[in-house]
Amino acid sequence: MTLKTRGRAITLLGLVFLAGVYVRAIWFTPVERLQGGAQKIFYVHVPAAWSTMLAFSLVGLASILYLLMKDERYDRFAAASAEVGTVFACVMLTTGPLWAKPIWGTWWTWDARLTSTLFLFFLFIGYLLLRGAIPEAGTRARYSAVLGIFGAALVPFIHLTVYLFRTLHPQPIVLKPSAPSLPGDMLATLLFSFFTFTILYVGFVTQRYALGRGDSHVG
């Protein structure tokens, strides 16, 4: 089985699981009493944010490894993870305002969490544009590795913004030192969605990596 076929199979599995997440979240998970139906956006928004941060963190890790070892496989992986992370960031940044409007009364607010996340998104758009603008493979890999490391350095800061600043955005419910503060049914749906989005990330990156391997001009 080639890498491309493997990536397609994992992606298809992830899409089937995504349908399962939707069914479970809509029909088999209780409605939150204060927020009503809008709270169900949680099961898409939070896992999308998780996949985004995972993707951009791994860009940073792969970039460091590239600069240390000069192995172009790390550069290809970083390029794949950055593109996939940007897609998940689009999901995060569109579902977030749709949740904010009915609950906060506004689509957007320029607080630390939202602004730094938007900044990270723009930074990785810049990363992808940089890759497309440099034809020479070695220079492209070196420059984008530096940018990728700076981007990944923002990830822990973004996670901590809800503790460091006064913000409308809620604090972590699962990814925190203490036990998850969520009823069992909701937690099960959320964990299933985390798993599904991780599978989708792996499937997308595997396919994208295989594309980069087949064509050295694919940034």
Next chain:
Amino acid sequence: MWADGTPLTGGYAIAAYIIAAALLLGYSFILFRRGSKAP
């Protein structure tokens, strides 16, 4: 608001689910197409 006091905000959730599915399915489709064209 529903009779049991639950706020009527499900429309936002449906919109979010549709957009998320469209983005993820769209990107899957793009990768499948790019993979089919690649050598």
